[in-house]
Amino acid sequence: MTYEPVDLNLTDPTNGFMHFVLYTEARLGIASASLNAELDIEAQQTVTPHFQEWLGRLVRCEPNALHCALVESAHIPTLFHPCVTEDPSSPAALRGSGCVCRRTFYDPEYGLPVVGKHFKRSTGDGTDEWSYKTFAPLALRPGDTFSRFHTGRSLFWARTEKGDLSILPQREGHGYGIGYGGGGPHALAAYLTQLAETDGQNTAVGTSYSREDAHPAILNWTQSGATDRNTNELSLSDLKAMVQS
Numbered sequence: 001m002t003y004e005p006v007d008l009n010l011t012d013p014t015n016g017f018m019h020f021v022l023y024t025e026a027r028l029g030i031a032s033a034s035l036n037a038e039l040d041i042e043a044q045q046t047v048t049p050h051f052q053e054w055l056g057r058l059v060r061c062e063p064n065a066l067h068c069a070l071v072e073s074a075h076i077p078t079l080f081h082p083c084v085t086e087d088p089s090s091p092a093a094l095r096g097s098g099c100v101c102r103r104t105f106y107d108p109e110y111g112l113p114v115v116g117k118h119f120k121r122s123t124g125d126g127t128d129e130w131s132y133k134t135f136a137p138l139a140l141r142p143g144d145t146f147s148r149f150h151t152g153r154s155l156f157w158a159r160t161e162k163g164d165l166s167i168l169p170q171r172e173g174h175g176y177g178i179g180y181g182g183g184g185p186h187a188l189a190a191y192l193t194q195l196a197e198t199d200g201q202n203t204a205v206g207t208s209y210s211r212e213d214a215h216p217a218i219l220n221w222t223q224s225g226a227t228d229r230n231t232n233e234l235s236l237s238d239l240k241a242m243v244q245s
Helices: 049-057 073-080 183-197 216-223 236-244
Strands: 022-025 030-033 038-041 102-107 112-120 128-135 146-152 155-160 165-167 231-235
Touching (some): 073 102, 146 183, 146 236, 183 216, 216 236, 231 236
Antiparallel strands (some): 038 128, 102 112, 112 128, 146 231
8 A cells, every 4th residue: 555644644642543554464364554663672672761761651451453463363362361460360370470461551642552571480580571562653743843862772762842752653664773784774864864854843754765865974873883872862953963064
């Protein structure tokens, strides 16, 4: 399908999932996003302050169709199993006190689904950790202006001029990366270049990015191995200075 940023508004929480585009192949048991990028957030990535800020605003909710799109078909029933801390006899219990449950949330700012996956060992090293899956928005909310970019542990965030934090808008098939010379840093640099050249106003992800869309100074920054050590950030002023140099 073709898509232009003006065609759909997928970031208005008052309308929620009505504007989410889902791709399905019933014969193959496939259900996924056709536009919004799917994000896998590992347990070791959840320690950053920006992730914790985002996690703190999520709201627990009952599983729905979009949560089901975030897990493999065989694991859909686990969305409905309570944590062992809530029910020791849960089907998610693992050898007594261990657990392999999932919890479902939504982001009230964007209406997008989040699935948390719990892994707790009953013995041994005492591992008790959560990882997460969600979809990225395709743009910041209507009326929001980009103010600052944050990165840490291969997670990418945008902060608006109002101070609100968002997962950096991203389109399926255009994954972001940092610290090497591949397509991920190029896609990220192209999106950041767009933000700089529009004074933070055009936050909708593009349908595609050519090599010329990434400003050389911003591309050099995203390809630098130093950028993903701990947490790094660039303000809109920083980005505009790069494209004007």
